[in-house]
Amino acid sequence: MDRRKAISIILIGFLAIYGSRKILDQPEIEPGYNYRVVNKYPHDSDAFTQGLVYYEDRLYEGTGLYGESSLRVTELETGEIIHSINLDxxxxxxxxxxxxxxxxxxxxxxxxxxxxxxxLNPIGNWILIGEGWGLTSNNTHLIMSNGTSTLSIIDPQTMEITDTVEVTDGAQKIDRINELEYIDGLIYANIWQTNRIAVIEPETGTVVSWIDLKGIVDQLDHQDGIDVLNGIAYDSEAKRIFVTGKLWPNLFEIELVPASTH
Known part of the structure; x- marks a missing residue:
C-alpha cells in the first residue's frame, strides 16, 4: 500500500470522528480583504498541516493525524524537507x-x-488543559485556540493559562478557531472548515476584519485528496504572508487587497 493511500484510509477514520472536510455553509460576513497570489511554492501533499511558522528564513511545520504527525523544517522555495521528527x-x-x-x-x-x-531536539513538555488546536506567540506569551471561541494566554515561564479572551464579531461568538498567527499586533485565525481568516484584536477578542480566501484552491496544482485551508505564517522582516492547507500540494504567498465596498 502506498503512502498516499494509507493516509487516505487514516483520514477517513479521522473524519468519522472529527467531521467532514467539506466547506460548511458560512454566514454572510462582509470581508474586509480579498487577496492576490504573489508566489506559489511546492508543499508536501502528504502533510496534514496543523501549524506553520516562518522564522529566520526557515519554514517550520507541524502536521497531524495519528501515526502521521510530525514536526519539520522545510525550504520555502522548493518545499524540500530539511529535517523532521515524528511524534509517537x-x-x-x-x-x-x-x-x-x-x-x-x-x-x-x-x-x-x-x-x-x-x-527540533525535545527539551520538555507541559500539561494542556482541554484540546489543543492552534498556537502562536505575541513575543511575550503563547496564545492557544481549542476549537471554540476562546483563546487562552499562556505564560511561557510556568506554562499556565493566565487569561482567556472570547472572540466575537459584534454579538456573534466566533467558534471553530483553528491555526493562529500573530501579525503586527493582531491575531490571524483560520476558522475550521471555512475559507475565511479572522483578524482579531488580542486584548478584547474583537474581530476587526475578515480575509476571504475563496477560490484559492482553484490555483493549486491539483485538488486530489485535499482537505481544508489551514496554516498561516508571517515573514516579519519582508512582510510576507503565507497560507496553505491540509494535504495541499502548494503553499501561497499572498498580498491582502481591500475588498470592494460595492
Missing amino acids: SDYFGEGIAILDETLYQLTWKKGVGWIYDLD
Whole structure:
C-alpha cells in the first residue's frame, strides 16, 4: 500500500470522528480583504498541516493525524524537507509557535504539549488543559485556540493559562478557531472548515476584519485528496504572508487587497 493511500484510509477514520472536510455553509460576513497570489511554492501533499511558522528564513511545520504527525523544517522555495521528527503514534500533532528561540507544539486530545529547540531536539513538555488546536506567540506569551471561541494566554515561564479572551464579531461568538498567527499586533485565525481568516484584536477578542480566501484552491496544482485551508505564517522582516492547507500540494504567498465596498 502506498503512502498516499494509507493516509487516505487514516483520514477517513479521522473524519468519522472529527467531521467532514467539506466547506460548511458560512454566514454572510462582509470581508474586509480579498487577496492576490504573489508566489506559489511546492508543499508536501502528504502533510496534514496543523501549524506553520516562518522564522529566520526557515519554514517550520507541524502536521497531524495519528501515526502521521510530525514536526519539520522545510525550504520555502522548493518545499524540500530539511529535517523532521515524528511524534509517537498515540499523539495527534496540532499547532506550533516559536517564542524566545524555543519551539512549542500542541497535541489534540492527549493533554500534553511538546517543547523543542530550533533544531527540533525535545527539551520538555507541559500539561494542556482541554484540546489543543492552534498556537502562536505575541513575543511575550503563547496564545492557544481549542476549537471554540476562546483563546487562552499562556505564560511561557510556568506554562499556565493566565487569561482567556472570547472572540466575537459584534454579538456573534466566533467558534471553530483553528491555526493562529500573530501579525503586527493582531491575531490571524483560520476558522475550521471555512475559507475565511479572522483578524482579531488580542486584548478584547474583537474581530476587526475578515480575509476571504475563496477560490484559492482553484490555483493549486491539483485538488486530489485535499482537505481544508489551514496554516498561516508571517515573514516579519519582508512582510510576507503565507497560507496553505491540509494535504495541499502548494503553499501561497499572498498580498491582502481591500475588498470592494460595492
